Amino acid sequence: MKSRLRTLRPLFMIAALIAALIAPASVSAVTVKQVALTFDDGDSELHIRQAVAIAVATQTPITFFPTGKSLRRFPNLWKAIGDAGIPIANHTVNHPNLNERYALKGSANVRAELQGFINIARTNNIPVVPYWRPPGGAWNANVMKVAKSLGLTLSLWTNTFADTAPMCKNRTIVAYNKATAGTEAKVVVLGHVNPYTAQTVKLLAAVIANYDSRGYQFVTIPEMVKGTPNTIDWAKAALAVSAPAISPTGARVPTSVPTPIDHTNTKYTFAQANGITCR
Numbered sequence: 001m002k003s004r005l006r007t008l009r010p011l012f013m014i015a016a017l018i019a020a021l022i023a024p025a026s027v028s029a030v031t032v033k034q035v036a037l038t039f040d041d042g043d044s045e046l047h048i049r050q051a052v053a054i055a056v057a058t059q060t061p062i063t064f065f066p067t068g069k070s071l072r073r074f075p076n077l078w079k080a081i082g083d084a085g086i087p088i089a090n091h092t093v094n095h096p097n098l099n100e101r102y103a104l105k106g107s108a109n110v111r112a113e114l115q116g117f118i119n120i121a122r123t124n125n126i127p128v129v130p131y132w133r134p135p136g137g138a139w140n141a142n143v144m145k146v147a148k149s150l151g152l153t154l155s156l157w158t159n160t161f162a163d164t165a166p167m168c169k170n171r172t173i174v175a176y177n178k179a180t181a182g183t184e185a186k187v188v189v190l191g192h193v194n195p196y197t198a199q200t201v202k203l204l205a206a207v208i209a210n211y212d213s214r215g216y217q218f219v220t221i222p223e224m225v226k227g228t229p230n231t232i233d234w235a236k237a238a239l240a241v242s243a244p245a246i247s248p249t250g251a252r253v254p255t256s257v258p259t260p261i262d263h264t265n266t267k268y269t270f271a272q273a274n275g276i277t278c279r
């Protein structure tokens with residue numbers, strides 16, 4: 001046995017050397033596929049915490065697009081998330097359709113929605129990144145001009161958790177299928193952290209496993225769009241999961257990862273995931 005090992009060892013070393021010589025060339029020749037998991041609105045404190053908990057447990061970079069209203073409701077939670085390096089980007093203050101706002105009230109009103117988000121973040125010392133996502137994905141050239149004047153870069157999505165559709169219309173694990181349908185080199189998945197989007201966080205670990213198995217690299221939006229490397233501090237992110245919502249002196253809110261939904265169970269409905277009875 002010993003002598004066999006001795007003869008094999010040099011072979012391993014040669015194999016390792018060859019692998020090391022080949023690796024740099026093969027890595028640069030292959031386009032790395034990237035996926036950014038994004039979570040909008042932030043109307044549910046629990047689901048915000050659970051999304052971060054799963055990101056921490058799997059060390060998966062994520063990006064948030066909360067409203068300014070959510071920043072105002074949970075300022076210390078958002079500060080802790082932002083301080084951990086998880087990007088927080090602009091989704092307006094009140095979530096209006098910006099095209100309609102522009103048509104009805106003009107550019108100043110659109111500007112107030114986007115600048116207002118920045119102001120709320122500044123007042124609460126919440127670090128934010130200069131990206132924006134218009135509510136409902138509604139934007140036009142006029143709205144874009146306002147966003148650009150504030151130095152904001154547009155970030156839409158390619159795939160979604162389908163978690164804004166009516167819950168009682170035969171909504172089953174379609175969320176998993178839609179979220180994992182991305183095959184492009186750059187996939188952006190849209191989900192929500194709202195009161196009735198429990199299925200999204202309950203399917204998140206499975207969605208992460210799916211992209212991982214297909215060789216996708218997980219990135220934040222600034223990383224995907226401009227190559228800005230993410231600097232997520234996972235120890236800080238772990239603390240953010242239970243950070244007091246309003247004031248740093250408030251009580252911590254210990255939160256564990258949600259019980260996952262079996263994504264192969266085609267009978268499990270969104271309503272069940274949210275504890276709702278449909279008639």
Ligand SMILES: [Zn+2]
Pocket residue numbers: 040041091095135136
């Ligand atoms: Zn939204």
